[in-house]
Amino acid sequence: MQRSLEQRMAIKFCVKLAKSAAETIPILKKAFGVDCLSDRQIFRWHKAFAEGREDVNDEKRAGSTSSSDDNVERVRDLLNTDHRLSVRLISETLDITKLSKGLNP
Numbered sequence: 001m002q003r004s005l006e007q008r009m010a011i012k013f014c015v016k017l018a019k020s021a022a023e024t025i026p027i028l029k030k031a032f033g034v035d036c037l038s039d040r041q042i043f044r045w046h047k048a049f050a051e052g053r054e055d056v057n058d059e060k061r062a063g064s065t066s067s068s069d070d071n072v073e074r075v076r077d078l079l080n081t082d083h084r085l086s087v088r089l090i091s092e093t094l095d096i097t098k099l100s101k102g103l104n105p
Contacts, residue, residue, distance in 0.1 A: 003035050008056040011045045021046035071096055 007028055014024040021043045029036045037045070074094050079085060091097065 007032060007037050008045055012049045012056055015049040
């Protein structure tokens with residue numbers, strides 16, 4: 001997390017220096033090596049800063065209620081009855097979306 005925050009600051013700095021996203025990528029790759037953000041993420045952040053974004057912190061995401069402790073326990077109990085259940089059947093039985101964390105097919 002801290003590493004990506006540092007990279008977002010570096011991207012913001014490059015934008016202030018009028019570096020293009022294409023020029024920013026090799027700079028970040030040299031500085032951060034294997035921990036570097038993907039090219040796509042660098043382009044996304046570069047565009048945001050170029051359009052006037054000032055905050056380097058990631059935006060808050062809405063939490064998923066599907067991965068609550070209660071739902072995890074419900075899935076565990078259901079799987080204890082039959083460990084061969086499909087994700088679709090678990091989803092339908094417990095009325096939880098399949099795309100919830102921990103239930104991806």
